[in-house]
Amino acid sequence: QKEVEQNSGPLSVPEGAIASLNCTYSDRGSQSFFWYRQYSGKSPELIMFIYSNGDKEDGRFTAQLNKASQYVSLLIRDSQPSDSATYLCAVRLSGNTPLVFGKGTRLSVIA
Amino acid sequence: DAGVIQSPRHEVTEMGQEVTLRCKPISGHDYLFWYRQTMMRGLELLIYFNNNVPIDDSGMPEDRFSAKMPNASFSTLKIQPSEPRDSAVYFCASSLHTPGGTEAFFGQGTRLTVV
Numbered sequence: 338q339k340e341v342e343q344n345s346g347p348l349s350v351p352e353g354a355i356a357s358l359n360c361t362y363s364d365r366g367s368q369s370f371f372w373y374r375q376y377s378g379k380s381p382e383l384i385m386f387i388y389s390n391g392d393k394e395d396g397r398f399t400a401q402l403n404k405a406s407q408y409v410s411l412l413i414r415d416s417q418p419s420d421s422a423t424y425l426c427a428v429r430l431s432g433n434t435p436l437v438f439g440k441g442t443r444l445s446v447i448a
Numbered sequence: 449d450a451g452v453i454q455s456p457r458h459e460v461t462e463m464g465q466e467v468t469l470r471c472k473p474i475s476g477h478d479y480l481f482w483y484r485q486t487m488m489r490g491l492e493l494l495i496y497f498n499n500n501v502p503i504d505d506s507g508m509p510e511d512r513f514s515a516k517m518p519n520a521s522f523s524t525l526k527i528q529p530s531e532p533r534d535s536a537v538y539f540c541a542s543s544l545h546t547p548g549g550t551e552a553f554f555g556q557g558t559r560l561t562v563v
Contacts, residue, residue, distance in 0.1 A: 371551055380539060380554040381491070425491065433545065435481055435504075436552055440490030 340364075341428050343439035352448045356413040360426030360439055363407070369429040370402055370409045371436065376422045385411060416446045452555035454540050460561045466528040469558045472521055473542030481552055482515055482525050483539040491539070497523065498545075530562045 373381035541552035
């Protein structure tokens with residue numbers, strides 16, 4: 338069974354700090370990795386994706402992938418209260434398969 | 449494009465009643481997914497379609513659940529009869545196939561409450 342594991346949180350960080358969100362996955366053949374942000378009462382929205390080992394940066398967000406350790410993370414620099422949300426890690430085995438989601442980590446940025 | 453459109457946004461129904469949830473995917477997208485989200489189980493895939501054909505319905509919890517996609521612009525998820533444990537937020541999502549895969553775009557969801 339394909340599993341994606343995340344710490345449910347809440348993860349609390351002060352404004353301006355770096356928030357680090359982590360995700361592990363069970364299927365070693367997984368090829369694509371996504372981070373979605375979900376505000377309370379809203380739908381998930383994509384913020385980052387990564388396919389290759391290493392880091393990928395987009396503004397204040399950095400996704401990190403280590404396929405050998407089956408680990409993907411999301412770093413949020415200069416955290417803002419508006420970043421407070423649940424962050425969902427999603428994994429795809431191949432281009433034709435649907436995303437498998439973790440249960441999400443709730444992030445709270447304290448002003 | 450207006451994105452993935454779901455209706456209704458909220459549904460309250462009595463146990464035993466039939467419930468129909470509707471979804472219009474993004475135009476041109478060839479994959480459509482139905483997910484259910486609860487606090488306990490997170491976001492679970494129920495069923496997905498490719499070019500209107502159901503590909504995998506192994507996530508459908510029981511025979512009370514059924515889904516159809518009669519054309520590329522419309523899909524329904526039906527629960528008959530509904531039960532209180534079906535209360536959840538149901539999301540429809542669509543995506544466009546590429547060799548590397550793309551993200552799924554989600555609708556706003558239908559919050560279903562069965563009393």
